[in-house]
Amino acid sequence: MSAWADTSNAPDPARQQALLHLLHQDCGACHGLTLKGGLGSPLTPQALSGKPMENLVATxxxxxxxxxxxxxxxxxxxxxxxxxxxxxxxxxxxxxxx
Ligand code: HEC
Incomplete structure (x- = not known):
């Protein structure tokens, strides 16, 4: 699956880097450095599968x-x-x- 690479709404490459940096630094502080969970719930593909995009974006x-x-x-x-x-x-x- 490569939806992350070819979505029509993808930000430009520099912004993608900034967002991934934020994900690692800020989201990682609660969701764990490998996003497997900590204070926050895991953000792994397994944990997020089946959850409606709308709800996740709203969260x-x-x-x-x-x-x-x-x-x-x-x-x-x-x-x-x-x-x-x-x-x-x-x-x-x-x-x-x-
Ligand atoms: C201060 C701690 C903290 C930070 C920082 C944080 N989160 Fe969370 N996040 C949580 C907690 C706690 C929950 C679980 C809320 C609940 O109990 O429903 C959560 C839930 C979520 C969920 C819903 C997961 C699900 O399975 O429904 C998503 C998606 C999410 N966070 C994404 C992010 C992203 C992306 C960032 C960074 C931009 C981020 N979070 C930063 C604490 C944090």
């Missing part, structure tokens, strides 16, 4: 009230959050050097 945009998951709306657009979810759902391992 990233607005956070989850009552949980530590913060809103990321100030830092990325909805299309970018969607791209991140597609990236997370792909089998691509997170590069620890990002």
């Amino acid at each position: 990233i945009m607005n956070g989850r009230p009552g949980t530590p998951m913060p809103p990321w709306k100030p830092f990325m657009s909805e299309a970018e959050a969607e791209w991140l979810v597609q990236w997370l759902q792909s089998q691509k391992p997170l590069d620890p050097n990002q």
Whole structure:
């Protein structure tokens, strides 16, 4: 599966790098450096499979009230959050050097 690479809504390459950096630095602080879970739930392809894109994007945009998951709306657009979810759902391992 390579949906992450050829989606029509994909941000430009520089922005993709910035988003993956954010994913590693900021999301990783709670979801674990390898995104297998920590304070936050795992964001592995297995954990996210079958969950509606709409809900996952809404969680990233607005956070989850009552949980530590913060809103990321100030830092990325909805299309970018969607791209991140597609990236997370792909089998691509997170590069620890990002
Ligand atoms: C301060 C800690 C924290 C940070 C930082 C954080 N999260 Fe979360 N996130 C959580 C927690 C806790 C949950 C689980 C909420 C719940 O119990 O429903 C969660 C849930 C989620 C979910 C829903 C998962 C599911 O299976 O439904 C997604 C998607 C998600 N986070 C993505 C992200 C992304 C992308 C980032 C970075 C841009 C991020 N999170 C940063 C704490 C965090």
